Amino acid sequence: DAMVIQNPRYQVTQFGKPVTLSCSQTLNHNVMYWYQQKSSQAPKLLFHYYDKDFNNEADTPDNFQSRRPNTSFCFLDIRSPGLGDAAMYLCATSRDIRRSSQYFGPGTRLTVL
Amino acid sequence: DQQVKQNSPSLSVQEGRISILNCDYTNSMFDYFLWYKKYPAEGPTFLISISSIKDKNEDGRFTVFLNKSAKHLSLHIVPSQPGDSAVYFCAARGSGGSNYKLTFGKGTLLTVNP
Numbered sequence: 001d002a003m004v005i006q007n008p009r010y011q012v013t014q015f016g017k018p019v020t021l022s023c024s025q026t027l028n029h030n031v032m033y034w035y036q037q038k039s040s041q042a043p044k045l046l047f048h049y050y051d052k053d054f055n056n057e058a059d060t061p062d063n064f065q066s067r068r069p070n071t072s073f074c075f076l077d078i079r080s081p082g083l084g085d086a087a088m089y090l091c092a093t094s095r096d097i098r099r100s101s102q103y104f105g106p107g108t109r110l111t112v113l
Numbered sequence: 114d115q116q117v118k119q120n121s122p123s124l125s126v127q128e129g130r131i132s133i134l135n136c137d138y139t140n141s142m143f144d145y146f147l148w149y150k151k152y153p154a155e156g157p158t159f160l161i162s163i164s165s166i167k168d169k170n171e172d173g174r175f176t177v178f179l180n181k182s183a184k185h186l187s188l189h190i191v192p193s194q195p196g197d198s199a200v201y202f203c204a205a206r207g208s209g210g211s212n213y214k215l216t217f218g219k220g221t222l223l224t225v226n227p
Binding site: 040103107 | 117
């Protein structure tokens with residue numbers, strides 16, 4: 001089945017220790033998104049890639065970076081995690097940027113100690 | 114400033130009855146609205162959508178109603194089933210420029226009791 005896969009499902013890191021979250025897709029979609037969702041909050045878009053074009057949301061902290069080495073994979077790098085970065089991180093894909101639905105992965109739950 | 118609001122954090126209904134989940138928005142540039150359903154330990158999955166040129170869209174047991182003048186939409190589930198128990202997110206999207214992105218509400222936890 002075509003799908004969006006996120007690894008790991010649970011990640012524990014220490015305060016200030018860099019961490020990378022992974023997302024892969026078998027849908028061959030052009031767009032990949034990263035969302036942050038804190039407890040009882042709405043998912044918040046951090047950035048997206050349209051093919052190789054990176055688009056950062058204006059309020060995304062510099063601490064968050066992303067890489068998309070190919071169509072299938074996209075990574076979220078948190079350079080120096082703080083306690084406030086503990087959240088669920090959701091990856092999503094869509095065929096294009098406008099009228100297509102987004103398909104979400106199961107998410108990675110990040111804990112910062 | 115929340116542009117998409119789901120004011121009920123939770124809703125509990127009996128199996129077989131109607132579930133009504135509500136969503137309000139403030140941005141008049143939104144022209145496409147979606148509902149996503151999320152089970153624990155899974156990502157949100159697309160459920161149903163509606164364009165602003167319509168006031169109703171139906172798909173099986175699920176119907177979404179849009180009241181543009183009130184900037185309000187609702188999701189009706191009839192009849193409700195225990196398997197419908199999940200968190201439901203309302204999302205909205207604009208058109209043109211950078212308005213493509215989805216803006217989500219905080220979600221409503223629906224519990225359908227047998």
